[in-house]
Amino acid sequence: MTSTAFPPPxxxxxxxxxxxxxxxxxxxxxxxxxxxxxxxxxxxxDALVAYRQMPLAVALPSSTEEVAAVLAYCNREGVKVVPxxxxxxxxxxxxxxxxxxxxxxxxxSRVLAIDYANRTAxxxxxxxxxxxxxxxxxxxxxxAPDPSSQLACTIAGNxxxxxxxxxxxxxxxxxxxxxxLRVVLMDGSVVDIGGDHxxxxxxxxxxxxxxxxxxxxxxxEATVRILPRAEGARPLLIGFASSEIAGACVTAxxxxxxxxxxxxxxxxxxxxxxxxxxxxxxPVEAEAMLIVEVEGSEAEIADELARIEAIARRFDPLVLRVxxxxxxxxxxxxxxKSAFGAMGRIADYLCMDGTIPTGQLSLVLTSIADICAQNxxxxxxxxxxxxxxxxxxxxxxxxxxGDLERAEQAGAEILKxxxxxxxCLTGEHGVGIEKRDLMTYQYARADLVQQMRVRAVFxxxxxxxxxxxxxxxxxxxxxx
Amino acid sequence: MENASVVTPASEAEVxxxxxxAQESGTPLAISGRGSKAGIGRPVAAGLRVxxxxxxxxxxxxxxxxxxxxxxxTPLSVLEAHLAASGQRLTFEPPNPAALFGNDxxxxxxxxxxxxxxxxRRIQAGACRDSLIGVRxxxxxxxxxxxxxxxxxxxxxxxxxxxxxxxxxTLGFLTEATFKVAPIPEAEATLALVGLDDRRAVEAxxxxxxxxxxxSGAAHVPGGWNGxxxxxxxxxxxxxxxxxxxxxxxxxxxxxxxxxxxxxxLENEDSRLVWAGVRDCAPLAHPDTQAIWRxxxxxxxxxxVVADIARQRAVRHFYDWSGGLVWxxxxxxxxxxxxxxxxxxxxxGGHATLVRATLSVxxxxxxxxxxxxxxxxxxxxxxxxxxxxxxxxxxxMGV
Numbered sequence: 016m017t018s019t020a021f022p023p024p025x026x027x028x029x030x031x032x033x034x035x036x037x038x039x040x041x042x043x044x045x046x047x048x049x050x051x052x053x054x055x056x057x058x059x060x061d062a063l064v065a066y067r068q069m070p071l072a073v074a075l076p077s078s079t080e081e082v083a084a085v086l087a088y089c090n091r092e093g094v095k096v097v098p099x100x101x102x103x104x105x106x107x108x109x110x111x112x113x114x115x116x117x118x119x120x121x122x123x124s125r126v127l128a129i130d131y132a133n134r135t136a137x138x139x140x141x142x143x144x145x146x147x148x149x150x151x152x153x154x155x156x157x158x159a160p161d162p163s164s165q166l167a168c169t170i171a172g173n174x175x176x177x178x179x180x181x182x183x184x185x186x187x188x189x190x191x192x193x194x195x196l197r198v199v200l201m202d203g204s205v206v207d208i209g210g211d212h213x214x215x216x217x218x219x220x221x222x223x224x225x226x227x228x229x230x231x232x233x234x235x236e237a238t239v240r241i242l243p244r245a246e247g248a249r250p251l252l253i254g255f256a257s258s259e260i261a262g263a264c265v266t267a268x269x270x271x272x273x274x275x276x277x278x279x280x281x282x283x284x285x286x287x288x289x290x291x292x293x294x295x296x297x298p299v300e301a302e303a304m305l306i307v308e309v310e311g312s313e314a315e316i317a318d319e320l321a322r323i324e325a326i327a328r329r330f331d332p333l334v335l336r337v338x339x340x341x342x343x344x345x346x347x348x349x350x351x352k353s354a355f356g357a358m359g360r361i362a363d364y365l366c367m368d369g370t371i372p373t374g375q376l377s378l379v380l381t382s383i384a385d386i387c388a389q390n391x392x393x394x395x396x397x398x399x400x401x402x403x404x405x406x407x408x409x410x411x412x413x414x415x416x417g418d419l420e421r422a423e424q425a426g427a428e429i430l431k432x433x434x435x436x437x438x439c440l441t442g443e444h445g446v447g448i449e450k451r452d453l454m455t456y457q458y459a460r461a462d463l464v465q466q467m468r469v470r471a472v473f474x475x476x477x478x479x480x481x482x483x484x485x486x487x488x489x490x491x492x493x494x495x
Numbered sequence: 496m497e498n499a500s501v502v503t504p505a506s507e508a509e510v511x512x513x514x515x516x517a518q519e520s521g522t523p524l525a526i527s528g529r530g531s532k533a534g535i536g537r538p539v540a541a542g543l544r545v546x547x548x549x550x551x552x553x554x555x556x557x558x559x560x561x562x563x564x565x566x567x568x569t570p571l572s573v574l575e576a577h578l579a580a581s582g583q584r585l586t587f588e589p590p591n592p593a594a595l596f597g598n599d600x601x602x603x604x605x606x607x608x609x610x611x612x613x614x615x616r617r618i619q620a621g622a623c624r625d626s627l628i629g630v631r632x633x634x635x636x637x638x639x640x641x642x643x644x645x646x647x648x649x650x651x652x653x654x655x656x657x658x659x660x661x662x663x664x665t666l667g668f669l670t671e672a673t674f675k676v677a678p679i680p681e682a683e684a685t686l687a688l689v690g691l692d693d694r695r696a697v698e699a700x701x702x703x704x705x706x707x708x709x710x711s712g713a714a715h716v717p718g719g720w721n722g723x724x725x726x727x728x729x730x731x732x733x734x735x736x737x738x739x740x741x742x743x744x745x746x747x748x749x750x751x752x753x754x755x756x757x758x759x760x761l762e763n764e765d766s767r768l769v770w771a772g773v774r775d776c777a778p779l780a781h782p783d784t785q786a787i788w789r790x791x792x793x794x795x796x797x798x799x800v801v802a803d804i805a806r807q808r809a810v811r812h813f814y815d816w817s818g819g820l821v822w823x824x825x826x827x828x829x830x831x832x833x834x835x836x837x838x839x840x841x842x843x844g845g846h847a848t849l850v851r852a853t854l855s856v857x858x859x860x861x862x863x864x865x866x867x868x869x870x871x872x873x874x875x876x877x878x879x880x881x882x883x884x885x886x887x888x889x890x891x892m893g894v
Contacts, residue, residue, distance in 0.1 A: 130793070131705060132701045132705070132794070132795045133701065133793040133794050133795055133819075134701075134704060134705060135793070155705075155707075156705075176650060177650045177654070179648055183648070187621060187625065188648065188650075190625075190654070190657065191621050191625045200869060204868075204869045206868065206869045206870055206873075208870070210793075210844045210845065211793045211844060212791045212792045212793050212819055212844060212845045212846070213617065213618070213622070213791050213816060213819055213820070214611070214613075214622060214661075214791055214846075215846065216846040216848065216863050216864035216865075216866060217863060217864070217866045217870070217874050217892060217893075218658055218661070218662060218666075218874055218877055218892075219611075219624060219657045219658055219660060219661055219662075220870065220873070221657075222624060222654055222656075222657020222658060222660070223653065223654060223655075223657060223658050225654065225657075226650045226653070226654045227653055227654075243704075243705050243706055243707045244707060245707050246707045266559045269559055269560075269561065270558065270559045272582060272678035272679075272680075272681075273678075274677065274678065311740060311743075312743055312744075312747070314739075314743055315739070315740045315743055315744075318737065318739050318740065319737070319740075370646040370647075370648045370649055371646065372557065372560050372562070372645060372646060373559065373560050374557060374559060374560055399648070402646070402647045402648045403560070403646050403647075403648070404646075404648040437644070437645055437646070438644070438645075438646050439644050439646055439649045439651045440651045441649075441650050441651050442646070442648035442649060442650065443648055443650055444650070445650055446650075446651060446652065450651070454651070454652065457651055457652075458641075458651075458652065459641070461638045461639060461640050462640050462641055462642065462652075463652070464638075465634060465638070465640045465642075465655065465880075465881070466642075466652050466653040466655065468880040468881070469653055469655065469658070469877065469880050469881075470653065471880065472873055472876040472877050472880050473873070484652065
């Protein structure tokens with residue numbers, strides 16, 4: 016029904032299914048292995064729900080040692096492994112395959128140590144993103160990267176995809192906020208990378224594993240950098256008559272040397288859909304809206320907002336409203352962060368994730384509108400304006416024959432456009448299966464071969480999350 | 496390496512030709528820019544030195560997108576002048592190697608990437624690898640490879656950008672690097688506490704880093720700037736931002752640290768000068784006959800690490816990164832302190848790099864903290880994945 020292919024399952028593994036179940040059950044505590052069809056079905060997809068594959072089995076280990084035992088066994092037996100955090104990947108990064116064991120980290124969600132003086136927290140990798148901030152909130156700290164799914168998504172998944180969020184203009188993405196990892200390699204060996212200090216001796220393993228989409232190992236623990244909360248933060252809403260004007264305003268703010276902590280953009284359709292859902296007080300008459308957030312003391316916030324307001328006034332805003340209370344600020348962010356959920360109420364959608372040089376914004380928005388019109392699908396645009404990371408939501412009707420294919424076609428054309436203007440296929444969601452077959456559009460053969468040689472250092476037999484990231488054709492094997 | 500003949504390719508294609516030929520003939524290659532940090536790492540027995548100096552120039556600069564790209568041989572001073580003309584800068588504050596190595600201080604864009612060369616602002620703004628968003632390089636097979644690009648959010652494929660940063664030429668000849676950059680703040684100021692001992696100083700620094708006042712530098716220089724016992728110890732904390740914001744935060748931070756005694760404030764140029772000294776290891780650079788080590792550990796463990804080492808060997812020291820970066824100077828006698836220093840660091844967690852030592856010491860002593868177990872094997876395999884013939888700076892990092 017859909018266009019992305021999975022590799023054919025290993026018939027020998029499928030034939031040994033019951034023996035594999037029995038072996039795995041001996042490696043895990045009671046209840047740590049899921050084999051019944053009904054329970055396995057809960058793991059057949061992630062947030063890219065258009066694709067579904069039943070896994071061979073689902074292992075839910077409670078410790079690094081159990082993860083190591085499962086991987087060592089699968090390595091020995093030639094059984095594929097698909098790591099899974101919360102299954103919130105929009106790119107299909109956690110979608111299993113019929114001949115693979117899902118290793119889910121949901122039972123490894125403890126905070127292991129908090130060190131305020133050194134500004135670190137050590138956690139099991141199945142903990143949710145928001146739970147880290149909650150755990151250190153009492154000490155006045157937080158964990159900075161904040162993907163919209165932060166209530167559900169795990170730090171393991173964030174590390175796999177090098178996730179960003181609305182505030183990475185100031186605080187960076189996941190790779191900039193990690194100090195150490197405990198990783199189980201495919202052969203079952205456990206390695207510690209980094210620690211609670213800065214930088215590593217030798218090669219930057221931390222940088223390599225972050226964003227590797229579960230292909231190099233299974234991360235079971237992480238030491239993250241925590242930051243002191245700002246004294247205060249306040250968002251400013253600015254509505255404009257067109258996306259072009261909003262884009263020009265973004266450029267003017269950054270050119271003035273102001274780096275707000277967040278700089279978010281929504282177009283007219285996105286504003287109206289989110290407002291309908293969240294009642295955040297968004298200007299429904301506007302065709303574009305910016306959420307600009309600044310941080311600091313009361314006096315600093317007032318000073319910086321005044322400077323931003325002065326710039327924005329030059330662009331004839333329809334609405335310019337500074338949040339007047341914590342409740343209002345929360346409502347403004349709720350509207351933005353629930354955008355995907357709000358969209359899901361009115362239509363099925365594919366969430367794109369390309370990044371473009373911000374100077375290309377007007378051109379790209381116009382082209383996105385054209386592409387979607389030509390393919391007969393709707394679109395709403397939401398993105399991180401400061402860094403050029405776009406999230407066009409392509410709206411379709413799953414019950415309408417051919418509509419998903421039209422949406423996928425429009426999505427592929429949009430991502431190619433991002434590459435054409437100097438950007439990339441994915442800014443924070445990852446390649447997964449969704450963008451796998453577009454990789455040859457962004458990278459030359461030599462670029463991909465070098466990446467695959469590096470991948471082979473850790474998984475020469477393509478056992479770890481093997482259906483993802485690299486096109487199925489032209490893969491390096493041990494023989495080549 | 497000093498005696499190897501030198502080639503200076505004028506294009507990426509020429510680099511690729513040279514490396515392909517070297518791979519066929521099995522000729523080990525040294526890679527250099529200005530050679531300002533050639534004294535770091537295990538000596539390499541190279542048959543040929545390949546210079547990046549003819550690959551020079553800024554290739555892309557978009558101030559409104561906060562991105563700059565340059566060929567690897569571009570002098571850092573040229574890149575920084577480009578940025579400064581639009582009121583921007585690299586955020587990771589690459590140290591100037593002049594004081595440590597007795598050269599003219601000029602270094603190349605490729606050199607700072609190969610060394611992942613980061614200064615005091617690393618604690619707030621990240622290392623060189625955090626600002627680096629794209630690279631082009633030629634691997635040990637003579638293949639030209641690109642990774643990353645010109646946008647600051649990019650998770651498309653494996654992040655080879657990070658792997659190239661700090662790889663000291665052992666994985667590829669870097670030809671172009673792209674960085675995200677930031678505006679130069681309107682103002683800066685440094686709050687200085689005087690006369691604290693190491694432990695108390697690191698308490699002050701970590702307390703400051705745990706405050707919401709956005710400290711962008713946190714250092715402690717015991718025994719004064721020139722190591723003279725007559726000079727008082729200085730505990731330094733830097734704030735940057737709009738003039739209004741800096742004024743506000745200096746007052747707030749001083750209040751926050753009132754329990755640590757009196758303070759003074761260094762404004763703008765004075766602040767810049769003192770941080771250039773911290774960045775460049777000025778307090779320990781002389782005499783130049785001593786070995787220099789750079790230790791990374793958790794900030795609160797810094798003073799204990801120094802005390803444990805000092806029980807075994809005479810050292811001078813100061814702290815950056817709120818106590819987590821310990822710079823040490825010691826004699827080059829024996830192993831220049833390697834066993835004592837690494838023994839202590841291994842016990843508490845962290846790593847130690849021998850930044851400056853004579854050729855004979857560097858031949859005998861592992862310059863980079865040795866990796867053990869599966870990661871040691873992975874390092875050798877990673878090297879092989881980029882450079883199967885082992886011709887690029889062989890042995891410089893120990894692999």
